[in-house]
Amino acid sequence: MLRVSNLSVEYADGTRAIEDLSFSIEAGESVALIGANGAGKTTLLLAIVGVLPPIAGEISLHSSAAGPDEQKNAPAQAARGAVKPELVLTQRTGKDTLRELRARVGVVFQNPDDQLFMPGIYEDVAFGPRSFGIEEAETVQRVDAALSSLGIAHLADRSPLKLSGGEKRLAAIATVLAMKPDLLLFDEPTAYLDPRAKRNLAQIVSGLPQGKLIATHDMAFAAETCSRVLLIREGSVMEDGPRDILFNARKLEAAGL
Amino acid sequence: MPDAGARVRELRALESLAAGRTAVHRLHPLAKLVASLVFIVTVASYGRYDFIRAAPYLFYPFIMMALSESPYKLLLSRVLIALPFCLFAGITNAILDTTAAFTLGGVTVSLGIVSLATIMLKMYLCVMAALILVATTPLTELTAQLRRMRAPSVFVMVFEMTYRYVGVLLEEVRSMIIAYRLRSGKKKALEMKHMGSFAGHLLLRGFDRAERVHAAMCCRGYSLKHIPPARRRIKPSDIIVMLIVCVPSVLLRVVPLY
Numbered sequence: 003m004l005r006v007s008n009l010s011v012e013y014a015d016g017t018r019a020i021e022d023l024s025f026s027i028e029a030g031e032s033v034a035l036i037g038a039n040g041a042g043k044t045t046l047l048l049a050i051v052g053v054l055p056p057i058a059g060e061i062s063l064h065s066s067a068a069g070p071d072e073q074k075n076a077p078a079q080a081a082r083g084a085v086k087p088e089l090v091l092t093q094r095t096g097k098d099t100l101r102e103l104r105a106r107v108g109v110v111f112q113n114p115d116d117q118l119f120m121p122g123i124y125e126d127v128a129f130g131p132r133s134f135g136i137e138e139a140e141t142v143q144r145v146d147a148a149l150s151s152l153g154i155a156h157l158a159d160r161s162p163l164k165l166s167g168g169e170k171r172l173a174a175i176a177t178v179l180a181m182k183p184d185l186l187l188f189d190e191p192t193a194y195l196d197p198r199a200k201r202n203l204a205q206i207v208s209g210l211p212q213g214k215l216i217a218t219h220d221m222a223f224a225a226e227t228c229s230r231v232l233l234i235r236e237g238s239v240m241e242d243g244p245r246d247i248l249f250n251a252r253k254l255e256a257a258g259l
Numbered sequence: 260m261p262d263a264g265a266r267v268r269e270l271r272a273l274e275s276l277a278a279g280r281t282a283v284h285r286l287h288p289l290a291k292l293v294a295s296l297v298f299i300v301t302v303a304s305y306g307r308y309d310f311i312r313a314a315p316y317l318f319y320p321f322i323m324m325a326l327s328e329s330p331y332k333l334l335l336s337r338v339l340i341a342l343p344f345c346l347f348a349g350i351t352n353a354i355l356d357t358t359a360a361f362t363l364g365g366v367t368v369s370l371g372i373v374s375l376a377t378i379m380l381k382m383y384l385c386v387m388a389a390l391i392l393v394a395t396t397p398l399t400e401l402t403a404q405l406r407r408m409r410a411p412s413v414f415v416m417v418f419e420m421t422y423r424y425v426g427v428l429l430e431e432v433r434s435m436i437i438a439y440r441l442r443s444g445k446k447k448a449l450e451m452k453h454m455g456s457f458a459g460h461l462l463l464r465g466f467d468r469a470e471r472v473h474a475a476m477c478c479r480g481y482s483l484k485h486i487p488p489a490r491r492r493i494k495p496s497d498i499i500v501m502l503i504v505c506v507p508s509v510l511l512r513v514v515p516l517y
Contacts (some may be wrong), residue, residue, distance in 0.1 A: 110477050121275045
Protein backbone atom coordinates (compact mmCIF):
# COMPACT_ATOMS: atom_id res chain seq x y z
CA MET A 3 0.00 0.00 0.00
CA LEU A 4 2.73 2.46 1.03
CA ARG A 5 6.23 1.97 -0.27
CA VAL A 6 9.10 4.22 0.78
CA SER A 7 12.21 3.64 -1.33
CA ASN A 8 15.69 5.01 -0.62
CA LEU A 9 14.22 8.14 0.92
CA SER A 10 16.54 10.95 1.99
CA VAL A 11 15.37 14.21 3.56
CA GLU A 12 17.38 17.29 4.50
CA TYR A 13 16.44 20.24 6.65
CA ALA A 14 16.84 23.77 5.27
CA ASP A 15 20.18 24.15 7.08
CA GLY A 16 21.58 21.11 5.24
CA THR A 17 21.28 18.62 8.12
CA ARG A 18 20.47 15.15 6.77
CA ALA A 19 17.47 13.96 8.80
CA ILE A 20 16.59 10.81 6.83
CA GLU A 21 19.21 8.77 4.99
CA ASP A 22 18.42 6.17 2.33
CA LEU A 23 15.41 4.80 4.22
CA SER A 24 13.20 2.06 2.75
CA PHE A 25 10.20 0.13 4.01
CA SER A 26 6.64 -0.69 3.02
CA ILE A 27 3.27 -1.05 4.72
CA GLU A 28 0.50 -3.35 3.48
CA ALA A 29 -3.19 -2.45 3.52
CA GLY A 30 -4.61 -2.61 7.03
CA GLU A 31 -1.22 -3.26 8.60
CA SER A 32 -0.17 -1.43 11.78
CA VAL A 33 3.51 -0.60 12.07
CA ALA A 34 5.21 1.01 15.07
CA LEU A 35 7.94 3.52 14.30
CA ILE A 36 10.34 3.41 17.22
CA GLY A 37 13.42 5.55 17.73
CA ALA A 38 15.10 7.91 20.14
CA ASN A 39 14.43 11.65 20.23
CA GLY A 40 15.84 13.19 17.06
CA ALA A 41 15.95 9.85 15.22
CA GLY A 42 13.78 11.27 12.43
CA LYS A 43 10.34 9.85 13.26
CA THR A 44 8.36 13.09 12.87
CA THR A 45 10.45 14.08 9.86
CA LEU A 46 9.61 10.77 8.19
CA LEU A 47 5.86 11.24 8.80
CA LEU A 48 5.96 14.78 7.39
CA ALA A 49 8.01 13.59 4.40
CA ILE A 50 5.43 10.90 3.57
CA VAL A 51 2.80 13.60 3.06
CA GLY A 52 5.20 15.93 1.27
CA VAL A 53 5.35 18.64 3.93
CA LEU A 54 9.12 18.07 3.92
CA PRO A 55 10.21 17.35 0.35
CA PRO A 56 12.62 14.47 -0.29
CA ILE A 57 16.04 15.17 -1.78
CA ALA A 58 16.27 11.59 -3.06
CA GLY A 59 14.15 8.45 -3.26
CA GLU A 60 10.42 8.11 -3.65
CA ILE A 61 7.22 7.42 -1.77
CA SER A 62 4.43 5.59 -3.55
CA LEU A 63 0.89 4.94 -2.43
CA HIS A 64 -1.21 2.22 -4.03
CA SER A 65 -4.92 1.74 -3.73
CA SER A 66 -5.96 -0.01 -0.55
CA ALA A 67 -7.82 -2.51 -2.73
CA ALA A 68 -4.75 -3.36 -4.76
CA GLY A 69 -3.94 -6.79 -3.36
CA PRO A 70 -2.82 -9.59 -5.76
CA ASP A 71 -6.40 -10.66 -6.58
CA GLU A 72 -7.66 -7.13 -6.94
CA GLN A 73 -4.79 -6.17 -9.22
CA LYS A 74 -6.10 -8.58 -11.86
CA ASN A 75 -9.40 -6.73 -11.86
CA ALA A 76 -7.81 -3.31 -11.44
CA PRO A 77 -8.87 -1.85 -14.81
CA ALA A 78 -12.52 -2.75 -14.25
CA GLN A 79 -12.39 -1.50 -10.67
CA ALA A 80 -10.65 1.70 -11.76
CA ALA A 81 -13.45 2.31 -14.24
CA ARG A 82 -15.93 2.05 -11.34
CA GLY A 83 -13.74 4.28 -9.17
CA ALA A 84 -13.04 1.42 -6.73
CA VAL A 85 -9.28 1.48 -7.31
CA LYS A 86 -7.55 4.79 -6.76
CA PRO A 87 -4.55 5.61 -8.95
CA GLU A 88 -1.03 5.00 -7.70
CA LEU A 89 0.58 8.18 -6.41
CA VAL A 90 4.32 8.71 -6.49
CA LEU A 91 6.02 11.42 -4.50
CA THR A 92 9.53 12.43 -5.55
CA GLN A 93 11.56 15.64 -5.64
CA ARG A 94 9.62 16.79 -8.68
CA THR A 95 6.07 15.87 -7.68
CA GLY A 96 3.46 18.39 -8.75
CA LYS A 97 0.96 20.10 -6.45
CA ASP A 98 -2.03 18.11 -7.72
CA THR A 99 -0.39 14.78 -6.80
CA LEU A 100 0.58 16.19 -3.44
CA ARG A 101 -2.98 17.26 -2.82
CA GLU A 102 -4.31 13.83 -3.77
CA LEU A 103 -1.73 12.18 -1.53
CA ARG A 104 -2.77 14.32 1.43
CA ALA A 105 -6.40 13.37 0.86
CA ARG A 106 -5.43 9.70 1.15
CA VAL A 107 -2.90 9.86 3.99
CA GLY A 108 -4.01 11.40 7.28
CA VAL A 109 -1.55 12.73 9.84
CA VAL A 110 -2.39 13.00 13.54
CA PHE A 111 0.10 15.45 15.03
CA GLN A 112 1.87 15.02 18.36
CA ASN A 113 0.27 18.10 19.90
CA PRO A 114 -3.50 18.24 19.25
CA ASP A 115 -3.37 22.00 19.79
CA ASP A 116 -1.45 22.27 16.52
CA GLN A 117 -4.17 20.34 14.74
CA LEU A 118 -7.26 21.98 16.22
CA PHE A 119 -7.21 25.53 14.89
CA MET A 120 -10.89 26.26 14.22
CA PRO A 121 -13.28 27.84 16.75
CA GLY A 122 -15.34 24.67 17.19
CA ILE A 123 -14.76 20.92 16.90
CA TYR A 124 -17.40 20.50 14.19
CA GLU A 125 -15.76 23.19 12.03
CA ASP A 126 -12.37 21.63 12.63
CA VAL A 127 -13.47 18.15 11.58
CA ALA A 128 -15.18 19.64 8.52
CA PHE A 129 -12.07 21.64 7.55
CA GLY A 130 -10.43 18.73 5.65
CA PRO A 131 -13.44 17.61 3.57
CA ARG A 132 -14.31 21.22 2.77
CA SER A 133 -10.72 22.01 1.75
CA PHE A 134 -10.81 19.03 -0.58
CA GLY A 135 -14.03 20.29 -2.15
CA ILE A 136 -16.33 17.57 -0.81
CA GLU A 137 -20.04 18.45 -1.19
CA GLU A 138 -21.57 19.98 1.92
CA ALA A 139 -24.12 17.16 2.42
CA GLU A 140 -21.38 14.55 2.34
CA THR A 141 -19.15 16.68 4.56
CA VAL A 142 -21.91 16.77 7.19
CA GLN A 143 -22.28 13.00 6.90
CA ARG A 144 -18.52 12.44 7.22
CA VAL A 145 -18.18 14.74 10.22
CA ASP A 146 -21.06 13.04 12.03
CA ALA A 147 -19.65 9.60 11.23
CA ALA A 148 -16.11 10.51 12.34
CA LEU A 149 -17.30 12.01 15.64
CA SER A 150 -19.70 9.16 16.35
CA SER A 151 -17.14 6.44 15.58
CA LEU A 152 -14.87 7.90 18.27
CA GLY A 153 -17.74 8.46 20.72
CA ILE A 154 -17.32 12.25 20.80
CA ALA A 155 -20.43 13.41 18.93
CA HIS A 156 -21.37 15.40 22.04
CA LEU A 157 -18.25 17.56 21.59
CA ALA A 158 -19.28 18.84 18.14
CA ASP A 159 -20.26 22.34 19.30
CA ARG A 160 -17.52 22.71 21.90
CA SER A 161 -14.43 24.89 21.56
CA PRO A 162 -11.08 23.02 21.48
CA LEU A 163 -10.02 25.26 24.37
CA LYS A 164 -12.60 23.63 26.63
CA LEU A 165 -11.55 20.00 26.06
CA SER A 166 -9.40 17.67 28.13
CA GLY A 167 -6.19 16.20 26.68
CA GLY A 168 -7.91 12.90 25.87
CA GLU A 169 -10.86 14.62 24.19
CA LYS A 170 -8.52 16.82 22.15
CA ARG A 171 -6.64 13.74 20.98
CA LEU A 172 -9.85 12.04 19.83
CA ALA A 173 -11.00 15.24 18.12
CA ALA A 174 -7.65 15.43 16.30
CA ILE A 175 -8.14 11.84 15.09
CA ALA A 176 -11.68 12.71 13.97
CA THR A 177 -10.33 15.60 11.85
CA VAL A 178 -8.30 13.04 9.93
CA LEU A 179 -10.92 10.27 9.77
CA ALA A 180 -13.38 12.69 8.14
CA MET A 181 -11.11 12.73 5.09
CA LYS A 182 -11.55 8.92 4.75
CA PRO A 183 -7.82 8.25 4.37
CA ASP A 184 -6.32 4.91 3.28
CA LEU A 185 -3.37 5.32 5.62
CA LEU A 186 -3.03 6.95 9.03
CA LEU A 187 0.18 8.40 10.44
CA PHE A 188 0.28 8.99 14.19
CA ASP A 189 2.98 11.10 15.82
CA GLU A 190 3.33 10.22 19.51
CA PRO A 191 -0.39 9.57 19.97
CA THR A 192 -0.10 8.88 23.69
CA ALA A 193 1.71 12.14 24.52
CA TYR A 194 -0.12 14.19 27.20
CA LEU A 195 -2.55 11.31 27.99
CA ASP A 196 -3.26 9.65 31.32
CA PRO A 197 -3.24 5.82 31.56
CA ARG A 198 -7.00 5.50 31.16
CA ALA A 199 -7.06 7.73 28.09
CA LYS A 200 -4.14 5.71 26.68
CA ARG A 201 -6.07 2.45 27.09
CA ASN A 202 -9.10 3.99 25.43
CA LEU A 203 -6.96 5.29 22.58
CA ALA A 204 -5.27 1.92 22.09
CA GLN A 205 -8.69 0.28 21.68
CA ILE A 206 -9.81 2.90 19.20
CA VAL A 207 -6.59 2.80 17.16
CA SER A 208 -6.64 -1.01 17.05
CA GLY A 209 -10.19 -0.89 15.73
CA LEU A 210 -9.41 1.43 12.82
CA PRO A 211 -9.32 -0.56 9.58
CA GLN A 212 -6.78 1.65 7.77
CA GLY A 213 -3.07 0.98 7.48
CA LYS A 214 -1.20 2.74 10.28
CA LEU A 215 2.29 4.00 10.96
CA ILE A 216 2.60 4.96 14.61
CA ALA A 217 5.64 6.91 15.83
CA THR A 218 5.87 6.42 19.57
CA HIS A 219 8.08 5.98 22.61
CA ASP A 220 5.31 4.13 24.39
CA MET A 221 6.29 0.46 24.09
CA ALA A 222 3.11 -0.82 25.77
CA PHE A 223 0.94 1.15 23.34
CA ALA A 224 3.03 -0.04 20.37
CA ALA A 225 2.77 -3.67 21.52
CA GLU A 226 -0.99 -3.38 21.86
CA THR A 227 -1.68 -1.68 18.55
CA CYS A 228 1.03 -2.86 16.12
CA SER A 229 2.06 -6.19 14.66
CA ARG A 230 5.31 -4.96 13.18
CA VAL A 231 8.08 -2.65 14.35
CA LEU A 232 10.38 -0.35 12.44
CA LEU A 233 13.35 0.61 14.62
CA ILE A 234 15.17 3.68 13.34
CA ARG A 235 18.31 5.48 14.37
CA GLU A 236 19.74 8.69 12.91
CA GLY A 237 17.30 8.58 10.00
CA SER A 238 18.01 5.00 8.92
CA VAL A 239 16.19 1.71 9.53
CA MET A 240 18.01 -0.46 12.07
CA GLU A 241 15.46 -3.25 12.38
CA ASP A 242 12.24 -4.13 10.61
CA GLY A 243 10.41 -7.09 12.07
CA PRO A 244 7.69 -8.45 14.36
CA ARG A 245 6.76 -6.72 17.60
CA ASP A 246 9.14 -8.95 19.60
CA ILE A 247 11.69 -6.22 18.92
CA LEU A 248 9.87 -4.10 21.49
CA PHE A 249 10.95 -6.50 24.21
CA ASN A 250 14.55 -6.86 23.05
CA ALA A 251 16.49 -4.58 25.38
CA ARG A 252 19.75 -5.00 23.46
CA LYS A 253 18.22 -3.82 20.18
CA LEU A 254 16.41 -0.94 21.83
CA GLU A 255 19.60 0.15 23.54
CA ALA A 256 21.45 -0.01 20.24
CA ALA A 257 18.78 2.33 18.83
CA GLY A 258 19.60 4.83 21.59
CA LEU A 259 16.52 4.05 23.69
CA MET B 260 1.75 42.69 29.89
CA PRO B 261 -2.07 42.27 29.93
CA ASP B 262 -3.56 38.81 30.41
CA ALA B 263 -2.78 37.04 27.13
CA GLY B 264 -5.21 34.26 28.02
CA ALA B 265 -8.07 36.76 28.13
CA ARG B 266 -7.08 38.10 24.70
CA VAL B 267 -7.14 34.55 23.30
CA ARG B 268 -10.59 33.99 24.76
CA GLU B 269 -11.84 37.29 23.27
CA LEU B 270 -10.52 36.30 19.87
CA ARG B 271 -12.17 32.90 20.07
CA ALA B 272 -15.38 34.53 21.32
CA LEU B 273 -15.48 36.66 18.18
CA GLU B 274 -14.98 33.54 16.07
CA SER B 275 -17.67 31.62 17.90
CA LEU B 276 -20.15 34.46 17.23
CA ALA B 277 -19.88 33.61 13.54
CA ALA B 278 -21.51 30.25 14.25
CA GLY B 279 -24.81 31.98 15.10
CA ARG B 280 -28.06 31.19 13.31
CA THR B 281 -29.72 34.60 12.88
CA ALA B 282 -30.96 35.94 9.54
CA VAL B 283 -27.75 37.96 9.15
CA HIS B 284 -25.62 34.84 9.75
CA ARG B 285 -27.62 32.93 7.13
CA LEU B 286 -26.99 35.53 4.42
CA HIS B 287 -24.67 34.47 1.60
CA PRO B 288 -21.05 35.54 2.35
CA LEU B 289 -20.87 37.33 -1.01
CA ALA B 290 -23.82 39.55 -0.07
CA LYS B 291 -22.30 40.41 3.30
CA LEU B 292 -18.86 41.00 1.84
CA VAL B 293 -20.10 43.33 -0.93
CA ALA B 294 -22.41 45.21 1.45
CA SER B 295 -19.59 45.72 3.97
CA LEU B 296 -17.10 46.79 1.30
CA VAL B 297 -19.53 49.31 -0.23
CA PHE B 298 -20.34 50.65 3.22
CA ILE B 299 -16.66 51.01 4.20
CA VAL B 300 -15.61 52.62 0.91
CA THR B 301 -18.54 55.03 1.02
CA VAL B 302 -17.84 56.08 4.61
CA ALA B 303 -14.10 56.42 3.95
CA SER B 304 -14.77 58.67 0.96
CA TYR B 305 -16.25 61.48 3.08
CA GLY B 306 -14.19 64.62 3.44
CA ARG B 307 -12.39 65.69 6.62
CA TYR B 308 -15.12 68.11 7.74
CA ASP B 309 -18.15 65.97 6.76
CA PHE B 310 -19.06 64.87 10.27
CA ILE B 311 -22.74 65.79 10.00
CA ARG B 312 -23.12 64.17 6.57
CA ALA B 313 -21.49 60.92 7.74
CA ALA B 314 -23.44 60.76 11.02
CA PRO B 315 -26.56 58.99 9.58
CA TYR B 316 -24.38 55.93 8.85
CA LEU B 317 -24.32 55.28 12.59
CA PHE B 318 -27.62 53.46 12.12
CA TYR B 319 -25.90 50.64 10.21
CA PRO B 320 -23.78 49.09 12.98
CA PHE B 321 -26.57 49.34 15.54
CA ILE B 322 -29.18 47.78 13.25
CA MET B 323 -26.78 44.99 12.21
CA MET B 324 -25.70 44.27 15.78
CA ALA B 325 -29.36 44.03 16.83
CA LEU B 326 -30.32 41.79 13.91
CA SER B 327 -27.32 39.49 14.33
CA GLU B 328 -27.69 39.43 18.13
CA SER B 329 -24.01 40.36 18.47
CA PRO B 330 -22.94 41.46 21.95
CA TYR B 331 -22.40 45.23 21.86
CA LYS B 332 -19.80 45.12 24.62
CA LEU B 333 -17.46 42.73 22.86
CA LEU B 334 -17.54 44.56 19.53
CA LEU B 335 -17.21 48.01 21.10
CA SER B 336 -14.22 46.87 23.15
CA ARG B 337 -12.57 45.72 19.89
CA VAL B 338 -13.19 49.14 18.33
CA LEU B 339 -11.41 50.82 21.23
CA ILE B 340 -8.16 49.12 20.18
CA ALA B 341 -8.10 51.26 17.03
CA LEU B 342 -8.94 54.43 18.97
CA PRO B 343 -5.39 55.55 19.92
CA PHE B 344 -4.19 55.29 16.31
CA CYS B 345 -6.97 57.56 15.05
CA LEU B 346 -6.49 59.90 17.95
CA PHE B 347 -2.83 60.35 17.01
CA ALA B 348 -3.78 60.87 13.37
CA GLY B 349 -6.41 63.49 14.17
CA ILE B 350 -4.95 65.31 17.14
CA THR B 351 -2.52 67.35 15.01
CA ASN B 352 -5.49 68.68 13.01
CA ALA B 353 -7.16 69.79 16.25
CA ILE B 354 -3.99 71.62 17.31
CA LEU B 355 -2.94 73.18 14.00
CA ASP B 356 -6.28 73.95 12.31
CA THR B 357 -7.78 76.60 14.61
CA THR B 358 -10.13 78.23 12.07
CA ALA B 359 -13.54 78.67 13.67
CA ALA B 360 -16.19 76.35 12.24
CA PHE B 361 -19.22 77.21 14.35
CA THR B 362 -20.21 78.24 17.84
CA LEU B 363 -21.98 75.82 20.15
CA GLY B 364 -23.48 77.24 23.35
CA GLY B 365 -21.00 80.09 23.34
CA VAL B 366 -18.01 77.81 22.69
CA THR B 367 -16.24 78.17 19.36
CA VAL B 368 -15.52 74.84 17.71
CA SER B 369 -12.56 74.87 15.32
CA LEU B 370 -12.34 73.05 11.99
CA GLY B 371 -9.53 70.98 13.52
CA ILE B 372 -11.90 69.60 16.17
CA VAL B 373 -14.49 68.85 13.47
CA SER B 374 -11.79 67.06 11.49
CA LEU B 375 -10.74 65.02 14.55
CA ALA B 376 -14.37 64.07 15.23
CA THR B 377 -14.88 63.05 11.59
CA ILE B 378 -11.79 60.82 11.63
CA MET B 379 -13.01 59.16 14.83
CA LEU B 380 -16.50 58.65 13.39
CA LYS B 381 -15.19 57.18 10.15
CA MET B 382 -12.86 54.89 12.09
CA TYR B 383 -15.71 53.71 14.29
CA LEU B 384 -18.01 53.00 11.35
CA CYS B 385 -15.39 51.20 9.25
CA VAL B 386 -14.05 49.05 12.09
CA MET B 387 -17.56 48.17 13.24
CA ALA B 388 -18.58 47.16 9.71
CA ALA B 389 -15.53 44.89 9.47
CA LEU B 390 -16.15 43.42 12.94
CA ILE B 391 -19.81 42.75 12.20
CA LEU B 392 -18.79 40.99 9.01
CA VAL B 393 -16.31 38.78 10.91
CA ALA B 394 -18.78 38.18 13.74
CA THR B 395 -21.49 36.98 11.35
CA THR B 396 -19.45 35.03 8.78
CA PRO B 397 -17.11 32.11 9.56
CA LEU B 398 -13.55 32.94 8.54
CA THR B 399 -13.33 29.94 6.21
CA GLU B 400 -16.42 31.13 4.30
CA LEU B 401 -15.11 34.66 4.15
CA THR B 402 -11.69 33.74 2.77
CA ALA B 403 -13.22 31.17 0.40
CA GLN B 404 -15.50 33.90 -0.93
CA LEU B 405 -12.56 36.29 -1.34
CA ARG B 406 -10.76 33.62 -3.37
CA ARG B 407 -13.82 33.02 -5.52
CA MET B 408 -13.91 36.78 -6.15
CA ARG B 409 -10.30 36.41 -7.35
CA ALA B 410 -8.93 38.68 -4.63
CA PRO B 411 -5.10 38.67 -4.68
CA SER B 412 -3.97 35.42 -3.03
CA VAL B 413 -1.29 37.23 -1.02
CA PHE B 414 -3.93 39.52 0.48
CA VAL B 415 -6.16 36.54 1.37
CA MET B 416 -3.23 34.65 2.86
CA VAL B 417 -2.10 37.60 5.00
CA PHE B 418 -5.68 38.04 6.26
CA GLU B 419 -6.06 34.33 6.98
CA MET B 420 -2.68 33.87 8.64
CA THR B 421 -2.84 37.05 10.72
CA TYR B 422 -6.22 36.06 12.07
CA ARG B 423 -5.12 32.47 12.72
CA TYR B 424 -1.69 33.19 14.19
CA VAL B 425 -2.59 36.10 16.48
CA GLY B 426 -4.18 33.45 18.71
CA VAL B 427 -1.17 31.17 18.36
CA LEU B 428 1.19 34.01 19.30
CA LEU B 429 -0.93 35.02 22.28
CA GLU B 430 -0.93 31.45 23.56
CA GLU B 431 2.87 31.44 23.39
CA VAL B 432 3.00 34.78 25.26
CA ARG B 433 0.75 33.34 27.96
CA SER B 434 2.87 30.24 28.59
CA MET B 435 6.13 32.25 28.50
CA ILE B 436 4.80 34.80 30.99
CA ILE B 437 3.66 32.06 33.34
CA ALA B 438 7.10 30.41 33.16
CA TYR B 439 8.80 33.81 33.71
CA ARG B 440 6.66 34.72 36.71
CA LEU B 441 7.21 31.36 38.37
CA ARG B 442 10.95 31.98 38.37
CA SER B 443 11.07 35.74 38.89
CA GLY B 444 10.42 35.93 42.64
CA LYS B 445 8.38 38.93 43.72
CA LYS B 446 8.61 40.82 40.43
CA LYS B 447 5.25 41.00 38.73
CA ALA B 448 6.13 42.68 35.46
CA LEU B 449 8.63 41.74 32.81
CA GLU B 450 11.91 43.58 33.45
CA MET B 451 13.30 45.83 30.74
CA LYS B 452 16.61 43.95 30.64
CA HIS B 453 14.76 40.71 29.79
CA MET B 454 12.52 42.29 27.13
CA GLY B 455 14.92 41.69 24.21
CA SER B 456 15.50 38.05 25.02
CA PHE B 457 11.78 37.53 25.70
CA ALA B 458 10.76 39.11 22.39
CA GLY B 459 13.39 37.11 20.49
CA HIS B 460 12.28 33.82 22.00
CA LEU B 461 8.65 34.71 21.40
CA LEU B 462 9.38 35.36 17.73
CA LEU B 463 11.21 32.05 17.32
CA ARG B 464 8.63 30.05 19.28
CA GLY B 465 5.76 31.72 17.44
CA PHE B 466 7.44 30.96 14.15
CA ASP B 467 7.99 27.34 15.14
CA ARG B 468 4.40 26.89 16.31
CA ALA B 469 3.02 28.64 13.23
CA GLU B 470 4.98 26.24 11.03
CA ARG B 471 3.43 23.24 12.79
CA VAL B 472 -0.10 24.65 12.52
CA HIS B 473 0.52 25.45 8.85
CA ALA B 474 1.77 21.89 8.26
CA ALA B 475 -1.40 20.54 9.91
CA MET B 476 -3.51 22.77 7.65
CA CYS B 477 -1.62 21.66 4.52
CA CYS B 478 -2.04 17.99 5.50
CA ARG B 479 -5.80 18.55 5.42
CA GLY B 480 -5.90 20.17 2.03
CA TYR B 481 -5.20 23.84 2.73
CA SER B 482 -3.69 25.46 -0.33
CA LEU B 483 -3.22 29.07 -1.29
CA LYS B 484 -4.05 28.46 -4.95
CA HIS B 485 -7.07 26.25 -4.36
CA ILE B 486 -10.37 28.02 -5.04
CA PRO B 487 -13.06 26.26 -3.03
CA PRO B 488 -16.40 25.71 -4.77
CA ALA B 489 -19.38 27.68 -3.44
CA ARG B 490 -21.32 25.70 -0.83
CA ARG B 491 -24.58 27.34 -1.81
CA ARG B 492 -25.93 29.66 -4.46
CA ILE B 493 -26.70 33.28 -3.76
CA LYS B 494 -30.48 33.72 -3.48
CA PRO B 495 -32.64 36.69 -4.51
CA SER B 496 -33.25 37.46 -0.84
CA ASP B 497 -29.47 37.76 -0.31
CA ILE B 498 -29.24 40.20 -3.20
CA ILE B 499 -32.18 42.25 -1.86
CA VAL B 500 -30.51 42.59 1.57
CA MET B 501 -27.24 43.53 -0.11
CA LEU B 502 -29.03 46.25 -2.09
CA ILE B 503 -30.84 47.49 1.02
CA VAL B 504 -27.41 48.29 2.48
CA CYS B 505 -25.59 49.39 -0.66
CA VAL B 506 -28.15 51.66 -2.36
CA PRO B 507 -28.93 53.96 0.61
CA SER B 508 -25.22 54.10 1.50
CA VAL B 509 -24.26 55.29 -1.97
CA LEU B 510 -27.33 57.56 -2.34
CA LEU B 511 -26.59 59.26 0.95
CA ARG B 512 -23.07 59.93 -0.27
CA VAL B 513 -23.99 61.12 -3.77
CA VAL B 514 -27.14 63.12 -3.03
CA PRO B 515 -26.50 65.91 -0.49
CA LEU B 516 -29.45 65.99 1.92
CA TYR B 517 -28.20 68.99 3.91
